[in-house]
Amino acid sequence: MEKNKKILVIEDNEDVRENLKELLELSGYDVEIAVDGKQGVIRALQFVPDLILCDVMMPELDGFGVLRIMSNKPELMRIPFIFLTAKTDRQDVRKGMNLGADDYIVKPFDDVELLEAIETRLKKVAQLKTDMGFEGDNLLMENIEASKKMLLDNFDDRASKHFRKKEIIYEQGETLDFLYYIRKGKVKIIKTNEEGKDFVLDILIEGEFFGYMDLVENGVSTETVVAMEASEILQIPKDGFQKMLCNNRVISASFIKYLAISIKEREEKLLHLAYDSVRRRVASALLILHQKSENQGKKSIVIFREDLAGYVGTAKETVIRTLSDFKEEGYIDIMERGIIKVVDAKGLEEMPN
Numbered sequence: 001m002e003k004n005k006k007i008l009v010i011e012d013n014e015d016v017r018e019n020l021k022e023l024l025e026l027s028g029y030d031v032e033i034a035v036d037g038k039q040g041v042i043r044a045l046q047f048v049p050d051l052i053l054c055d056v057m058m059p060e061l062d063g064f065g066v067l068r069i070m071s072n073k074p075e076l077m078r079i080p081f082i083f084l085t086a087k088t089d090r091q092d093v094r095k096g097m098n099l100g101a102d103d104y105i106v107k108p109f110d111d112v113e114l115l116e117a118i119e120t121r122l123k124k125v126a127q128l129k130t131d132m133g134f135e136g137d138n139l140l141m142e143n144i145e146a147s148k149k150m151l152l153d154n155f156d157d158r159a160s161k162h163f164r165k166k167e168i169i170y171e172q173g174e175t176l177d178f179l180y181y182i183r184k185g186k187v188k189i190i191k192t193n194e195e196g197k198d199f200v201l202d203i204l205i206e207g208e209f210f211g212y213m214d215l216v217e218n219g220v221s222t223e224t225v226v227a228m229e230a231s232e233i234l235q236i237p238k239d240g241f242q243k244m245l246c247n248n249r250v251i252s253a254s255f256i257k258y259l260a261i262s263i264k265e266r267e268e269k270l271l272h273l274a275y276d277s278v279r280r281r282v283a284s285a286l287l288i289l290h291q292k293s294e295n296q297g298k299k300s301i302v303i304f305r306e307d308l309a310g311y312v313g314t315a316k317e318t319v320i321r322t323l324s325d326f327k328e329e330g331y332i333d334i335m336e337r338g339i340i341k342v343v344d345a346k347g348l349e350e351m352p353n
Contacts, residue, residue, distance in 0.1 A: 005122055006030045008049040010040030010066060011084065012058045016107070020053065023111055029118075037061030038275065041069050044076055051121060053105075056085040071100050080121035084109070152181065152234070160234050163227040170211075172224045178235040180211045185231025188307055190224040200310035203228070203303070205292050215241070228307065276353055281312040282322045283351040286332065290342040301340040 007029045011017040017033055024031045032047045034040035037058045044052065052070075056063035063083055070076040082103045103117050160183060163169055170176065172192055182204060189202040189210065201223060204210055214221050215238055227233075276284070285308060289301045305323075309316040323340070326332045331348050333341045342348065 004028055004030045005050040006032065006047060007118070008032050008034065008040065008044055008047055008052045010034045010037060010043075010052065010054040010058075010063070012036050012055060016055075016084075023114075024118075027115055037063065037066045040066050044070060044079075045073070048075060049079060050125070051080045051082065051118060053082050053084055053118075056083050067101060078125075080125060082117060082121065155234060155236055155240070159236065160232050163231045163233060165227060165229050167227050169225040169227060169233060170221055172221055174221045176211055176215050176219050176221050177238050178211065179209060179215055179238065179241045180225070181209050181234040181236065182206050183232040183234050185233070186228040187225050187231060187233075188228050188310075190226060190310070191222070192224065198224075198310055199313065200307055203289065203292070203307070203311060212241075228303075278312070278314050278318055279322055279325075280351050280353050281314070282308070282319060282326070283331070283348040285312045286326075286340065286342060287345060287348050290345060299341060300335065301342070303340070305338065 007024055009017060009020050009024070009031060011020065011033070012035055014035075017035070021031050021033055032043055032049065034043045037054075038061050040052075040054065041061075054063045054066055063085075067081055067083075070079070070081065077100075080102045081100065082105060083101050084105050084107060086107045102121050105114055105117060163185070169180065169187065172190075184206055186203065186205050187210065188200050189204065191199045191201050193199065210225060211221070214223070219238065286301065289303060293299070293301055305319050306316045309319040312319065323332065323334065326348075327334050329347075331342070331344045333343050335341060
């Protein structure tokens with residue numbers, strides 16, 4: 001049986017919001033609501049709806065801002081987006097359409113008109129997927145692990161290179177000739193701003209790729225990658241990787257998905273940096289690193305405090321103080337050599353802002 005379509009309603013007026021939710025649920029849709037634009041972006045990333053209804057006039061982040069952000073996210077950019085507005089100004093309508101809105105519904109709206117607009121947009125998306133040979137999102141959801149193995153089987157251990165702890169694998173601005181895969185070890189992805197300050201964008205472990213975003217775009221690195229411990233890195237030649245992307249549909253589809261997941265994770269991190277407290281950011285970072293460690297069968301997190309500070313975007317002293325608080329509150333345990341063990345993952349996940 002086909003699942004109900006999911007609709008995200010972004011509306012700051014409580015009466016309108018609740019009326020929409022009731023109408024859509026009675027019509028057989030699964031509905032998620034957001035009370036403002038910022039929450040709408042976050043909920044869209046979590047909920048990944050089939051269609052979005054969004055008010056135009058909202059405080060802090062209006063509907064145009066929401067659409068502009070979502071238009072830059074691969075996992076959200078193709079979702080039908082319908083504006084709800086009390087304004088009928090031609091300039092506003094044109095602005096919304098130029099940003100990529102699919103329709104404009106004027107308040108107060110007729111229930112039948114709204115439902116017909118929704119149904120029309122969903123049918124168009126379904127038809128497009130059929131025309132392109134998609135069944136739902138099956139093509140993009142091909143088994144990434146199987147595709148990874150298919151790619152790696154074409155390269156042997158002779159393509160691997162060993163890096164010492166703190167050794168630079170490549171630097172920002174360097175031309176890339178390889179796609180990189182971590183056979184053993186751990187690396188950090190660093191972005192340096194104009195003032196020379198380093199920001200840790202990501203921490204990657206065994207079994208993860210890096211370098212593919214810059215490789216696909218223009219071959220010049222926008223980041224610096226440093227080994228956090230002794231690491232073995234497989235270097236896959238650019239030409240070989242690009243040839244497999246062109247000739248193997250499963251690998252190319254999986255890397256599109258892999259790329260979308262990576263972008264989503266970084267976008268979510270930027271949202272957390274913008275709106276979360278330091279405690280919440282440290283808690284989120286610990287949960288991410290905890291999950292990565294568990295995936296490797298490890299029970300603890302090994303990370304320098306300065307790296308963790310760069311990862312959450314704060315001072316080293318603040319991170320040390322926050323970790324000490326978390327230990328006293330029973331969320332983590334700090335063992336010998338500063339190794340961190342998460343004791344209460346649920347508590348960290350539900351950390352108030």
